[in-house]
Amino acid sequence: MTYNAKDRFYKQAKQDRYAARSVYKLEELDHRYGLFKRGQQIVDLGCAPGSWLQFLAEKVGKKGLVLGYDIAPAQVTPAPPATWKVADVYELTPTAVLTDLYTLRHGEPPPDPEAPPPMKVDAVVSDMAPKLTGIRDADQARSVELQSEALRLAEALVKPGGFFVAKLFQGRDTDEFVKRVKDFYKEAKLLKPEATREGSREVFLLARGKRAAKGLASPTERRR
Ligand SMILES: C[S@@+](CC[C@H](N)C(=O)[O-])C[C@H]1O[C@@H](n2cnc3c(N)ncnc32)[C@H](O)[C@@H]1O
DSSP states (O other), X not given: OOOXXXXXXXXXXXXXXXXXXXXXXXHHHHHHHOXXXXXXXXXXXXXXXXXXXXXXXXXXXXXXXXXXXXXXXXXXXXXSSEEEEEOOGGGOOHXXXXXXXXXXXXXSOOSSTTSOOOOOEEXXXXXXXXXXXXXXXXXXXXXXHHHHHHHHHHHXXXXXXXXXXXXXXXXXXXHHHHHHHHTTEEEEEEEOOTTSOTTOOEEEEEEEEEOSSXXXXXXXXXXX
16 A cells, blocks of 8 residues: 655644654544643653654643653654653563653652652553564564553553553454453553554554553452
């Protein structure tokens, strides 16, 4: 499938000075579901070149925090307190993220970086995508693998009631992944924002209402 790379979202991103057209996908989810608010603390996985970082920094404001990670450097300097680091999600631990969050909040690392004070964030959002091979099933499986890492971090970092956003390539593992996410969140749905390119198999998972502990639905919920 070919597409016009300079489509209206690409042009709009240039005009709005966003690093990528991807921002309009997140903006649409926010517009529909009222996700992002002043003061929130958000972890952004696969943040480069940085349009989500820019958008999130604007939304959470000076009292919030935005921390992005990517294997590639971002191309933006988002308004503080928002920042990014180069890291591979497969090697990222919740302790490392907590140390970075503490450092971002306090301007210096925690006294013991191996044991940073525990804190929770409002959301983990992940636009991570593997390098595409063109082999549909392989690309889809690698996308689920990446987002499983995002889910692992979200499990440790997101506070009860918080949310999780993850990009997936729809395919045979998608339903299984959504099922796994439902162990941790009261609600999980797949959405296709308007800015998604025509013919793309990309969908966004939005999971809301993080449960207090892993997979522990309340007795009432379990009976439903
Ligand atoms: C579609 S781009 C993200 C665009 C970004 N949300 C924005 O608004 O600018 C997908 C990103 O996932 C990143 N990525 C892929 N594998 C990764 C990994 N193992 N760890 C961290 N980031 C990864 C890529 O480097 C790429 O920058």
